[in-house]
Amino acid sequence: MLAAPALDDRRFGLNRRVTLPGPLTLDGGASLSQIEIAYETYGTLDADGANAVLICHALTGDQHVASAHPRTGKPGWWTRMVGEGKPIDPARHFIVCANVLGSCMGTSGPASIDPATGVPFAMRFPVITLRDMVRAQALLLDHLGIWNLAAVVGGSMGGMQVLEWAATYPARVRSAVVIASAARHSAQNIAFHEVGRQAVMADPNWRGGQYYESKEGPSAGLAVARMAAHITYLSEAGLTDKFGRRLQARESKTFGFDADFQVESYLRHQGLSFVDRFDANSYLYITRAMDYFDLAEEHGGRLADAFRGSKTRFCLVSFDSDWLYPTAESRAIVHALNASGAAASFVELSAPFGHDSFLLDVPELFRVVDGFLRAAA
Amino acid sequence: MLAAPALDDRRFGLNRRVTLPGPLTLDGGASLSQIEIAYETYGTLDADGANAVLICHALTGDQHVASAHPRTGKPGWWTRMVGEGKPIDPARHFIVCANVLGSCMGTSGPASIDPATGVPFAMRFPVITLRDMVRAQALLLDHLGIWNLAAVVGGSMGGMQVLEWAATYPARVRSAVVIASAARHSAQNIAFHEVGRQAVMADPNWRGGQYYESKEGPSAGLAVARMAAHITYLSEAGLTDKFGRRLQARESKTFGFDADFQVESYLRHQGLSFVDRFDANSYLYITRAMDYFDLAEEHGGRLADAFRGSKTRFCLVSFDSDWLYPTAESRAIVHALNASGAAASFVELSAPFGHDSFLLDVPELFRVVDGFLRAAA
Structure with missing residues (x-):
């Protein structure tokens, strides 16, 4: 050997x-x-x-x-x-x-x-x-x-x-x-990935993928993509156990558009922390590879x-x-x-x-x- | 009477x-x-x-x-x-x-x-x-x-x-x-709606909601929101029956980022046609009302x-x-x-x-x- x-x-x-x-x-x-x-x-x-x-x-x-x-x-x-x-x-x-x-x-x-x-x-x-x-x-x-x-x-x-x-x-x-x-x-599966890709590509900072020399990449779009994907990684029951309809530290609803529910701020955090560690174009390429995957074919x-x-x-x-x-x-x-x-x-x-x-x-x-x-x- | x-x-x-x-x-x-x-x-x-x-x-x-x-x-x-x-x-x-x-x-x-x-x-x-x-x-x-x-x-x-x-x-x-x-x-439910709201609010054309006097509203963000929501309106089996992994009219994969699969172009169409008939801020307000809904509470x-x-x-x-x-x-x-x-x-x-x-x-x-x-x- x-x-x-x-x-x-x-x-x-x-x-x-x-x-x-x-x-x-x-x-x-x-x-x-x-x-x-x-x-x-x-x-x-x-x-x-x-x-x-x-x-x-x-x-x-x-x-x-x-x-x-x-x-x-x-x-x-x-x-x-x-x-x-x-x-x-x-x-x-x-x-x-x-x-x-x-x-x-x-x-x-x-x-x-x-x-x-x-x-x-x-x-x-x-x-x-x-x-x-x-x-x-x-x-x-x-x-x-x-x-x-x-x-x-x-x-x-x-x-x-x-x-x-x-x-x-x-x-x-x-x-x-x-x-x-x-x-x-x-x-x-393809549909969820397509939403994520569209979220990235809709971000004007994506610039057709040419953002590496820019100050700003498509962080907002990538965060939205991650948020949508993240929901698919969890079960409905798991989300209910973890967050239910619990509000943030505040005692009652704010009647505004801040993250009132814990599940909202959790998701926002998932989106924001993801963009610090991942390249938006890589997200496009790897989701595409997954969507193309069909071993029988x-x-x-x-x-x-x-x-x-x-x-x-x-x-x-x-x-x-x-x-x-x-x-x-x-x-x-x-x-x-x-x-x-x-x-x-x-x-x-x-x-x-x-x-x-x-x-x-x-x-x-x-x-x-x-x-x-x-x-x- | x-x-x-x-x-x-x-x-x-x-x-x-x-x-x-x-x-x-x-x-x-x-x-x-x-x-x-x-x-x-x-x-x-x-x-x-x-x-x-x-x-x-x-x-x-x-x-x-x-x-x-x-x-x-x-x-x-x-x-x-x-x-x-x-x-x-x-x-x-x-x-x-x-x-x-x-x-x-x-x-x-x-x-x-x-x-x-x-x-x-x-x-x-x-x-x-x-x-x-x-x-x-x-x-x-x-x-x-x-x-x-x-x-x-x-x-x-x-x-x-x-x-x-x-x-x-x-x-x-x-x-x-x-x-x-x-x-x-x-x-x-809240999580999916929050993704949609973040997609709208991440669109620079949203401008904090003050887009009514602008040429462009947050169409791209609203389209992404609609795409994500639309997936939740359909069943996995229904999507499979309707589209499966069928490709567009093309005979084979393009190895690019156009809509290769029928389900992709269907979703893109759903997103684009929605923005012609719906106001992005209304989408924020109504999803918020739904998330707040808890009749027992x-x-x-x-x-x-x-x-x-x-x-x-x-x-x-x-x-x-x-x-x-x-x-x-x-x-x-x-x-x-x-x-x-x-x-x-x-x-x-x-x-x-x-x-x-x-x-x-x-x-x-x-x-x-x-x-x-x-x-x-």
């Missing part, structure tokens, strides 16, 4: 970034002459390279799965899943998480400098797909000397990448964990054909309160896996948090993933 | 408008010195005045319930319910529908001229409640010489007004038909107390695919009516169209309302 990497291998660790030679040909027909990828690794790669786990992040996620976010200072976004004593444990696993293509945390995206012009791509960045994201990750793994993955794991858009990994590189993926996800974007219209002959073991998890990617979407994937003869386990968990359950305190999720990964190992 | 009005009573007919003397004291403490109300009537008031039916419209509705909209030329918004041979029939009923307070189709609202200043109120218009809307309608009915209503009927925000009518003027309402509605706005926290001793007969209808005001909201109203001893019938209808089912071709709805109104007569 592979030679064990030196312990001081400078490719490994936190806050890594690499420029990989291209060209990377994209599903849309364009190609990138080179690809920068920002990533992190945790733990040590086994001598036989068999303990590598790739984690795929969601729409607005990043590579800081278990380390502090450099801009917000907040802990990693999946410290419940990744860390000492957790289902994905650097004491046992060699963990890789890379910022996806099109994003804004160091990997090539619309805010990157176009080598051909010396200025940011902006909307000249090619439209990408989830498969393009996965191809870029595969190039990174080649660079890291990792051929085979013990597991690819992700929730939401991360789960879509896991499916693409299993479909595109079946020989490289021993097990696949797909949480709160879907094999294609529904009309309602990529395989002649039959989802089972995406997994035909696959030796990968699959674990699917959905949440009963998730109305963005409801259980029926996971079930459709399981049916396709069964039809293709692939090994699949599936559980719908009860959790009150809606789609965001995969990020939150749902102990059963971590037990399920831990059990699956140990059994698969 | 009342004297029968002359057949050529100029108060009655299409496209009526009246200025009623105030002051009308509002729930927020402010008062309006006079109130303009735009309304329509259909049919003839019986000699004993017993056949009057008031129809209450929804958020972006208007008084043109069964006549062509003056700006769009489209037929009235509820010609399935109101018309010859329909459940509410001008051959039998004297039908009144008024544009709600705060709206923009002729009734006093933020676009109206403030008599104190001679310029449009804009955001100096007082924040109103659903009860204020109903109080203004009561003034109109006084003006029309209608004391007693055979029925008050409405869907969505119209249904909320029906509930307010029954709670505020129980002696005037013989029967009440509440369709696809709720007795309060949930946290999720107005009655000491107990919804049943809103109907205590009521002689009104209630008919409630919900739709199984309505996730904006789901069946549970109607059921909570029915429980309160039962607890208060009021007569209530309730049915959940199966229809694929989501919240908008009350406006669409659901024959069972019209049978239910027809049967109820005939039994109540």
